[in-house]
Amino acid sequence: MxxxxxxxEVWTSEYTGIKANTIHAFLKALRHVHEDVIYYHLYRNIFEFHYLPLDYANSFAYWMAENGYYVLAEKLSVIDPLQYTSLEDIRHDIIRILEDSGEDLDVLCSKPFYFIRAVRMAVxxxxxxxxxxxxxxxxxxxxxxxxxxxxxxxxxxxxxxxxxxxxxxxxxxxxxxxxxxxxxxxxxxxxxxxxxxxxxxxxxxxxxx
Amino acid sequence: MLIEQYATYIGEGNIEEIKAVAEPLKGLKVLHVNSTKLGGGVSEILYRLIPLMRDLGIDAEWQVIKGDEEFFKVTKKIHNLLHMPGHDRLTSEDIITYMRTTHTNLSYIDTSPYDIVFIHDPQPMGLIVNKRQGQKWIWRCHIDISTPDEETWKFIEMFVNAYDAIVFHIAEFAKEGVKIPKFIIAPSIDPFHDKNVELDRNFITSTLEKFGIDPKRPLVLQVSRFDRLKDPFGVLQAFKMVKRACDCQLVLAGGYASDDPEGEEVYNEVMEEASKMKDVFVLNLPPDSHYEINALQRAATVVVQKSIREGFGLVVTEAMWKEKPVVGGNVGGIRRQIVNGFTGYLVNSIEGTAYRIRQLLINSEMAKVMGRNAKERVRHTFLITRQLKDYLVLINYLINSDHIQR
Structure with missing residues (x-):
């Protein structure tokens, strides 16, 4: 036997210095940020889920809702990280949702999105x-x-x-x-x-x- | 072990995790430098953080820079100008004063034996000129420097770029364009601090009675220094609106420093306004009134923090820890703490403040549930053990960073 x-595994948070003011800029950043950025914004939310706002499931979705993109917020919320085995697959699916949204991606958002990376340490x-x-x-x-x-x-x-x-x-x-x-x-x-x-x-x- | 006392609040398992993260750091020499041993959020945290680090086998120390009145006037000006541009500007004389005192402190504080040096806020940051090879220096910035006075920033930036990392409370506080790694670590509260320890029911009641407050009637509380940015006048107006529908009392508890003429002015204006109202108590308390503040927070039905601008607002955390629903201004760190509709409410106006206070006073069951949620949120995210864990991860990361492909 x-x-x-x-x-x-514990983590702390590092601000990447990347701030997006439009969905277009968000999308552009999302394509190349370190996968621990995706880990931070989606997985940390599960870690803290029960102590966070309950309307949406992750920080990407929250940002969309804060800026009036409610449909996108819902579409991003339904992404369940527990159904994935790769951060790259999640990245791919988020990009696809945003690209297919039909929204004007260049509209200036009232609140920026700050990309944060989880600095992870396994023990x-x-x-x-x-x-x-x-x-x-x-x-x-x-x-x-x-x-x-x-x-x-x-x-x-x-x-x-x-x-x-x-x-x-x-x-x-x-x-x-x-x-x-x-x-x-x-x-x-x-x-x-x-x-x-x-x-x-x-x-x-x-x-x- | 000191760290094990915290198992009462976060469970043994989480303590074991902290010990495991600290394991590779045993024997490491860590120095924290700030500008005061007494008063203020930084020294309160260090007061506990240093013994906790030592308890985990890290050789942690805390030193305080020296400076005369003139120096601290300059650093206060730097602090304000980093926070936002004002009418004031940094002069050549100010820079000379800053550099002269920094030079004195360089001979007084020996940073050379340490592997890791944490510098808190702008006052001691010039010590970086003594950085030696192999050391990692971290600037712990406790203020919002996202929109600073550019001239002041240019002066500070020359020091900043020599550091290995900056730590901000929240990402929104970061200055754009800073090249060194920027970490986001929220501050925290210590459940064993006098401000937060459990209190005897009789002590709470007698504290209220001492100030003439009726322990049997609902109590709305704001704890903050007398400062326009904390909007005590807005709270008074909101209370007037609430009073029309609910029987309740309001306590505005805080203080102001003896060398703060604006604080005294605000206090006098608040007193004058409050004197025209019923059931309002304005308490100007000495800075060490921890048990009294603790008692008032525990006695409150609803806690308010109607700030117009706020750093992090640990007073919100303290109230949440005491299972209180908090109605807070939708600004700065308050936004990070209050989960709107779950642990309290975020508000954007005097009317919003009044509406949410009234809602919580009327729905006592809902207020109780929110209070419990608030405590759990603090347990999970805003206790000193979480901040300690963050610092340990950060140190581990920095000492290994030379080998990491980023």
Missing amino acids: GEFRFKS DLNIVAKDLESFVNGLKKIGWHSLFYHLVTARLKLGKPINDFSRWFESIGEAELAREIEKVNLWAHTLREVKGQLISIVERKLYAH
Whole structure:
């Protein structure tokens, strides 16, 4: 049975110095910004989702709405990063939505968009699980960033549409547990709540053994 | 460990993450330099941040520059002119004063043993001339310099470009065209500061009674120094409108420095205006009235921060931490903190302020839910542990940046 190493990824924010005043300028910047800019504006929003305005799902969409592009704001909101395994695919889809919008892309926006990049740092927490019991103990010891890393960022890291925990459960023959974990909805619950849910799912299985 | 005390608020797991991020930095020598040990948001944060960094194995120290009245007059002028162009301008005499004091401080503060040097605000930034090879210097800019007086900026820019990074509160505060890396790190509050610690119910009640405030009736509160940019007159007008529909009291609590003639003038005008109104309490409190402010915030039904211009507005964070819905001006850092309709309201006018206060006073259940949301938002984003984590990531990044392909 392979072991599971709990890791984490924290980040801080770097302003790229790129500021867009029109959708055209936004689009132009979006084509070449570092992919961690896309990570910042879409993924950080999931991290903070439950503490942010609820009208739209990411900062790109918010900016569109702030400037009166409500249809575009809705179209960008429906992009669910959890369904992607590559930041480049997200970039491509956003560009396509904007190019196909039929809007006059050169209208001056009243509020500019500031492109910010996530400066990411992965760390090993030195917590290792070898079975369900040590896994649940590990889960209890990790923080929000670690949870986010294994549930969300892992999809990008491995380019696979599954979270790290479920992948490990599958590898140790716990396919049902893997499915249950994958079903926990990050949009519906805060990371604190998600942590509690994961612990109870694994404990239920553990005590049923 | 000191850091572990914070597990009460953010959980053990998040503390372990911070320790892991600090691990590669053990033994690193880090210096913070600012212009005062007492008073102001910067020293409040450093007061706690330094012990926390040391607790994590980082050899962190804090030094304060010296300067006479003339020097601080010049740096105040620089501060104001970086914030926005005014009638004033930086003169050759000002520059000489600034450079002379900087020269004195260069012999007084030895920056050479440190690997990382954080310089807070413009006062000590000239120390950069002592930067040695291998060191990383960070300018922590606590003000909005997006539209500065150009002459003042040109003077400051010569120092700025020698730094390895600038840190702003929010991206909107950044000056366009600055070539060095610009990081965005919001300030934070310390839940263990006297301003924020849990208080005994009896202390809260007795504090209200001490000022003649009725503990049983709803209370609207604005805490801010007496400054026109905090719009105390707008708050008074909004309160008048609210009073027509709701029984409530208003407290305007703050202070002004003894050397701030404008503060005294604003205070007197506010007093005069308030004297014509019922149920308004204007409290001019000494700067160390942390427990009193804490008690007033905890007793408030609705907290207001109707600023016209604002840096970050940590007083909003403090109220949110105490589970209060905040009605705040839609400016600066207030916009970053209040989630409109979720943790409070962002307003753009006196009428908007009155409408939202009234709405929160009438809908006490909604106000409670917003207050709880507000506390969770602060727990997640605006506690000192998050700022510490950001600084640790930044330091890690800078010491490795020479090898990073950007």
